[in-house]
Each structure stands twice: as structure tokens, then as C-alpha cells.
Amino acid sequence: MNKGIIFNIQKLSIHDGPGIRTVVFLKGCPLRCLWCANPESQKKAPEIACFTNRCIECGYCVEVCPKKAVHKDGKVTWIDRDLCDMCLKCVDGCCTNSLQLIGKEMTVDELLTEVLKDKEFYDKSGGGVTFSGGEPLSQSEFLLETLKECKAKGIHTAIETTGYADAEIVKRAAELLDLMFYDVKHIDPEVHKKLTGVSNELILKNLKMISTINKNIIARIPVVPTLNDDPENIRKTALFLEEIGIHRLELLPYHNFGEYKYQQIGREYSLKGMEAPSQEAMEALKKIVTDSVDPSKLVCEIVEA
Numbered sequence: 484m485n486k487g488i489i490f491n492i493q494k495l496s497i498h499d500g501p502g503i504r505t506v507v508f509l510k511g512c513p514l515r516c517l518w519c520a521n522p523e524s525q526k527k528a529p530e531i532a533c534f535t536n537r538c539i540e541c542g543y544c545v546e547v548c549p550k551k552a553v554h555k556d557g558k559v560t561w562i563d564r565d566l567c568d569m570c571l572k573c574v575d576g577c578c579t580n581s582l583q584l585i586g587k588e589m590t591v592d593e594l595l596t597e598v599l600k601d602k603e604f605y606d607k608s609g610g611g612v613t614f615s616g617g618e619p620l621s622q623s624e625f626l627l628e629t630l631k632e633c634k635a636k637g638i639h640t641a642i643e644t645t646g647y648a649d650a651e652i653v654k655r656a657a658e659l660l661d662l663m664f665y666d667v668k669h670i671d672p673e674v675h676k677k678l679t680g681v682s683n684e685l686i687l688k689n690l691k692m693i694s695t696i697n698k699n700i701i702a703r704i705p706v707v708p709t710l711n712d713d714p715e716n717i718r719k720t721a722l723f724l725e726e727i728g729i730h731r732l733e734l735l736p737y738h739n740f741g742e743y744k745y746q747q748i749g750r751e752y753s754l755k756g757m758e759a760p761s762q763e764a765m766e767a768l769k770k771i772v773t774d775s776v777d778p779s780k781l782v783c784e785i786v787e788a
Contacts, residue, residue, distance in 0.1 A: 609639070
């Protein structure tokens with residue numbers, strides 16, 4: 484049986500698909516979006532996070548580390564990631580859970596056992612399970628096996644994806660999923676590469692391909708001021724979506740809710756000081772979409788995080 488690396492299971496969610504849902508966050512992502520709100524999801528392997536607000540400054544983690552990779556500067560604990568060999572002695576001995584392991588290996592059966600605990604909520608509300616990340620397709624065999632098991636048990640399934648994966652994997656997933664949230668971060672391949680680390684050619688090609696397979700696809704643009712909120716990008720994206728038969732587009736305003744996570748895993752947040760777009764700015768972008776396409780073919784909505 485396939486195993487996957489899960490870094491969070493969020494229950495009773497109402498923002499990631501219809502009804503009451505369980506959101507399963509899979510580790511690993513081939514993109515490096517500048518605004519990523521889940522930086523702990525990017526590496527597939529488990530990693531240690533430092534929750535300094537929980538630290539009581541006992542110094543145990545520094546003393547127990549055989550590689551001398553754990554350091555304290557006043558109240559701030561930090562880990563030299565180059566020295567750390569993930570022995571987890573610091574994590575196991577931390578009495579306040581200031582140091583935590585992000586990422587846990589689970590079998591399909593173990594995950595399904597957890598998911599099925601809330602099946603009554605799914606059945607009564609029209610909910611189900613949403614796979615997020617990270618990029619769930621980066622753990623393709625684990626994801627596909629889990630989707631098959633969910634389908635066999637009558638559980639509605641959704642995914643939040645970048646679509647950046649081998650076409651056959653994306654096709655197989657599209658055939659099993661009930662709903663797909665599909666990011667289109669920028670329509671220009673070069674700009675997309677600057678913002679995310681990869682071109683969008685495979686992403687757009689896959690979206691065009693699965694638009695003929697799964698008719699329940701919601702395209703999303705995470706709107707980040709000065710990076711992808713120019714009117715021409717929004718207009719061209721809307722026209723592309725209309726052309727390939729996507730019927731719904733969601734505009735998601737940028738937020739910095741995940742900024743604090745970067746410090747926890749020893750990284751710098753590159754968009755410090757970036758402010759969320761105003762409601763007026765979001766409405767203006769929505770108007771660009773509705774003026775550019777046939778609203779009866781492509782519906783556009785602003786969706787808050």
C-alpha cells in the first residue's frame with residue numbers, strides 16, 4: 484500500500500469546496516511561489532519547525548543536539564539546517580512542543596480511517612475531502628490510490644492544484660475527482676517562471692486537456708499586487724479560460740497569513756511589507772473579466788481566504 488507525507492489534516496472546513504470538509508495537506512511542491520502561504524509544504528521530506536512563542540528557554544534542545552545544530556539567541560531558537568541530521572532528539576525532548584516535526588508518513592488506510600471519522604458530516608452537508616498542499620499531484624500514486632478508496636466509499640473529493648505534473652497523472656486524477664480548484668497564477672510563461680520558478684506551459688496544457696474530462700473545474704487567480712494584478716494579465720487569462728470551456732473563475736486576494744511560518748522553518752519571506760489588494764481593486768479586476776468574456780459562459784467571483 485502506498486504511503487504519503489501529510490503535514491496537516493484540517494477538519495470541519497467550509498472554505499475548500501461544498502459542505503463540511505476535511506482538508507488533507509500533502510507535502511511537496513515543484514513551484515516556489517513568492518507569496519506561498521504554506522512554505523512548510525514545499526519540501527517533500529519532514530522538517531523541524533521552531534514555535535518560539537512556546538519556548539520557555541530551558542536550553543534542553545541545545546544540550547541534547549549531537550551535531551550542535553540548535554542555537555539560541557536570547558528567546559529565539561534556530562536550527563542550522565546544514566548541520567541538522569534529523570535525529571529528532573530536540574523534538575522528542577521538547578516539553579512545550581516549541582520544536583515540532585512537520586510532516587508525517589501515513590498509509591492510505593491510515594488516512595482513510597481518519598477521514599471516515601467525519602463521514603456523517605459529509606453526508607449531511609454535501610461535503611467531503613479536499614486534497615491540498617503543497618502540490619498533491621507531487622505524491623501522485625498515494626493521491627490516486629486514496630481517491631479510488633474515497634470514491635469506493637462514496638466520499639466527495641476535491642483538489643487544490645497547480646496542475647504542474649505529468650499529463651497522464653493529471654488525467655487520471657481528473658477522472659477520479661468530483662471537483663478541481665486549478666491555479667492560473669499568470670498567463671505569460673516568462674513572468675510565471677519569475678514568480679513561481681517554473682513556466683506555465685505545462686500547467687495551461689494540462690488545464691486545456693482536462694477541461695474535456697472533468698466539467699467541474701474552478702480556475703483561481705491568487706491576486707498579488709504589482710506581481711500579477713495588471714489588467715492585461717487578468718483579461719488574457721479570462722479569455723483563455725473562456726476559450727477552453729472553464730465556467731468559473733475565482734479571484735483570491737493576496738494575504739500574508741503565512742508569513743510567520745518562514746521564520747519557523749528558517750527561511751526569509753520575500754514579500755515583507757506587501758499589502759492585500761483593496762476591495763475596490765479586486766472589484767476592478769472582476770469587472771475586467773466580466774467585460775472581456777461572456778458572463779453566461781465564465782462566471783467570476785471574488786473569494787476571500
